[in-house]
Amino acid sequence: MSAHEFKSPVVRWIDHRLPVFSMLHHTAHEYPTPKNLNYMWNFGSLAGLSLAIMIVTGIVLAMSYTAHVDYAFLSVERIMRDVNHGWLIRYIHMNTASFFFIVIYLHMFRGLYYGSYKAPRELLWILGVVIFLLMMATAFMGYVLPWGQMSFWGATVITNLFSAIPLVGDSIVTLLWGGFSVDNATLNRFFSLHYLMPFLIAGVVVLHIVALHRFGSNNPIGIDSTGPQDTISFHPYYTIKDVFGIAVFLLLLAVVVFFFPNAMGHPDNYIPANPLQTPAHIVPEWYFLPFYAILRAVPDKLGGVLLMFGAIAVLFILPWLDKSPVRSARFRPVFRIFFWLFLVNAIALGYLGGKPAEGVYVILSRIATAWYFVHFLIILPLLSVFETTKPLPKSIAEPVLTGFSSAPEKAFAAPRRL
Amino acid sequence: MLKRTITILLLVLLSSPAVAAGGEVELxxxxxxxxxxxxxxxxxxxxxxxxxxxxxxxxxxxxxxxAFRNFIDLGYNESEIKAIASQYEVKDGPNDDGDMFLRAAIPADRxxxxxxxxxxxxxxxxxxxxxxxxxxxxxxxxxxxxxxxxxxxxxxxxxxxxxxxxxxxxxxxxxxxxxxxxxxxxxxxxxxxxxxxxxxxxxxxxxxxxxxxxxPKMEARKRIGVAAVFFLCIFVIVSYLAKRRVWADVH
The missing domain is CATH 1.10.760.10 (Cytochrome c-like domain)
Structure with missing residues (x-):
């Protein structure tokens, strides 16, 4: 980190002792960012914003929430009815959770499409998957807190999964429950952990960013920067682009929060939890549905649990499954077809996870589940070997491939719509 | 655009609640x-x-x-609400003798x-x-x-x-x-x-x-919502123009 001379003597005094201003200066001005990032690169900052919104609204909600089976549901309704603008805070918290997952899924699919997980960014990707896992745990426990019917029965179904683990399964479930059924002790520990985990996520986010800054962002072409002609400073170019992304994100969020606040929730969660009455269909929140479909596709409980966790575990080893030296799908014609197939398959899994596990849905779930793993474990390794990739451009600044003079000034002049 | 499409797709896909078992609901x-x-x-x-x-x-x-006080939303005034509440009896107590007793409801009661x-x-x-x-x-x-x-x-x-x-x-x-x-x-x-x-x-x-x-807060929600969406539309336009301007020398 080069020492930068700041004008203000106060800033200089502080920076000499605590180099926060140098750090900011490095991030904003010295940190080189590829000049050709498209809007799919906006979702990182949006994920950070989502996390911030969730933490702030969550802390405010916790001030009026009561983690007790007799009062949890009522305290949430108290927030909705009697706390000043409590309804707004809660609807923001509820719906930003969904938006957070939308953003994260787009962020991940961006990484899949442009090969952002490949060397030297394997750890960056893995830290991202860790964040995703923590998010799922946090969201699951958060959904339990209002203590509605879906909260209770969702918690019962998901915690029961762990009983499939041989030998220690039942002990783990007892530990999760803090007793012998989903009850007050469960609610208390879920509240405690739900409050803790966002801060763990924030910690891993810091590592994610440190790893990102080691080699900088990947880019739509997927080749490394060759020099200053390929990069621009983060500020003001990407700060303003992120502000625009944030504006669009907030607009969409506001439309949902103010006009469709319950569209992504389940009506059953406005019924207080009743351990004696099972809902007709227990469905998790929409963002878990693809994994729920994988879980139910297997007739054996342990097998289903293993596959469901396997669906995430496979993401951890993705950098070593896809060994193709070419990152971006733009230059991988066959991979690109399989990428879109995978995306359609993932959405199909989400759809099937929301349907009752019967008849044709079971068969379709099995096919889609099989395809999920075939894509990662068979297609990607095979493509790494057999795919003929298109020739790569020489540099980011020179996107036109062959038969083009490589004179730098011409390359600079080449207009590139982002 | 892509984000928007996917968001809408997800919304449509996932807002359809699971259909309850048995006879179809005719609404x-x-x-x-x-x-x-x-x-x-x-x-x-x-x-x-x-x-x-x-x-x-x-x-x-x-x-x-x-609570009876909530009926202000229905267009009743305070004295009307007091009159409505007083027609109900609620259990209160314990009093100084330790007994529960019935009394006429007040607007603060549920x-x-x-x-x-x-x-x-x-x-x-x-x-x-x-x-x-x-x-x-x-x-x-x-x-x-x-x-x-x-x-x-x-x-x-x-x-x-x-x-x-x-x-x-x-x-x-x-x-x-x-x-x-x-x-x-x-x-x-x-x-x-x-x-x-x-x-x-x-x-x-x-x-x-x-x-x-x-x-009960729907009217306030939609009122704030219209203002918020209006404001954010302007924010989107302004930030887009600012982005174009800043990027002008890169293109």
Whole structure:
């Protein structure tokens, strides 16, 4: 980190002792960012914003929430009815959770499409998957807190999964429950952990960013920067682009929060939890549905649990499954077809996870589940070997491939719509 | 654009709630004053709905989350609310002698329930528990249309359909067999404003009242929402122009 001379003597005094201003200066001005990032690169900052919104609204909600089976549901309704603008805070918290997952899924699919997980960014990707896992745990426990019917029965179904683990399964479930059924002790520990985990996520986010800054962002072409002609400073170019992304994100969020606040929730969660009455269909929140479909596709409980966790575990080893030296799908014609197939398959899994596990849905779930793993474990390794990739451009600044003079000034002049 | 498409796709895909088992639910929709981004509650209709609730529903169904003070939303003023509350008795105490006692309700009290507890409610209703109605309009898919349809969809049992003792045939109810006897037959109440008292009209008034009970802050929500969306639209445009300007020297 080069020492930068700041004008203000106060800033200089502080920076000499605590180099926060140098750090900011490095991030904003010295940190080189590829000049050709498209809007799919906006979702990182949006994920950070989502996390911030969730933490702030969550802390405010916790001030009026009561983690007790007799009062949890009522305290949430108290927030909705009697706390000043409590309804707004809660609807923001509820719906930003969904938006957070939308953003994260787009962020991940961006990484899949442009090969952002490949060397030297394997750890960056893995830290991202860790964040995703923590998010799922946090969201699951958060959904339990209002203590509605879906909260209770969702918690019962998901915690029961762990009983499939041989030998220690039942002990783990007892530990999760803090007793012998989903009850007050469960609610208390879920509240405690739900409050803790966002801060763990924030910690891993810091590592994610440190790893990102080691080699900088990947880019739509997927080749490394060759020099200053390929990069621009983060500020003001990407700060303003992120502000625009944030504006669009907030607009969409506001439309949902103010006009469709319950569209992504389940009506059953406005019924207080009743351990004696099972809902007709227990469905998790929409963002878990693809994994729920994988879980139910297997007739054996342990097998289903293993596959469901396997669906995430496979993401951890993705950098070593896809060994193709070419990152971006733009230059991988066959991979690109399989990428879109995978995306359609993932959405199909989400759809099937929301349907009752019967008849044709079971068969379709099995096919889609099989395809999920075939894509990662068979297609990607095979493509790494057999795919003929298109020739790569020489540099980011020179996107036109062959038969083009490589004179730098011409390359600079080449207009590139982002 | 891609983000928008995917978001909308997800919304459409996932907002469709799981269809309940058994007989298909047949809903009749109606254009409600509270739907749409500028929707508001119809105060006169809610007052009539409240009257229907007290005269028809309140014998079995509680509304525990609603306090008398909330009726300010229905268009009643403070003294009217005091008068309404004073018609109810609530249990209070213990007093200085340690005894519980009954007193007239005040606006700060919540509406008393018809039964002391769930078991008493079941005992009085053939073993079925009449659900609390405070949140019912949000606790069912398409809540408003569902309630409206449910109240007016008691029909003659079709040939070959077996209806067990204590259940009734209703085409709006999942499975078509409901434990609630038909509550409305037309002309069940008489309104002081001379409004219609057909099953449909009364059901619509009651639905209006129940929707308010479930989502009392809807009007404030939509009012702030319109302003927020308007502001954010401008923010989107300004930030886009700023982005174009900053990037002009890169292109």
């Amino acid at each position: 009749r929709s109606r254009s409600w004053s509270f739907s749409g981004p500028f929707g508001t509650y119809d105060k006169a209709s809610m007052q009539r709905g409240f009257q229907v609730y007290t005269e028809v529903c309140a014998g079995c169904h509680s509304m525990k989350l609603i 509406m008393p329930a018809p039964y002391a507890n769930d078991n008493a409610a079941r005992a009085g209703n053939n073993g079925a528990l009449p659900p609390d109605l405070s949140l019912i309009a949000k606790a069912r898919p398409n809540g408003a249309d569902y309630l409206y349809s449910l109240l007016s969809s008691y029909k003659d049992v079709p040939d070959g359909k077996d209806v067990p003792e204590g259940l009734y045939y209703n085409t709006a109810y999942p499975g078509h067999l409901i434990a609630m006897p038909q509550p409305l037959y037309g002309d069940d109440v008489s309104f002081s404003d001379g409004s219609e008292t057909t099953i449909e009209a009364v059901s619509a008034d009651l639905t209006q009242f129940l929707m308010w009970a479930a989502e």
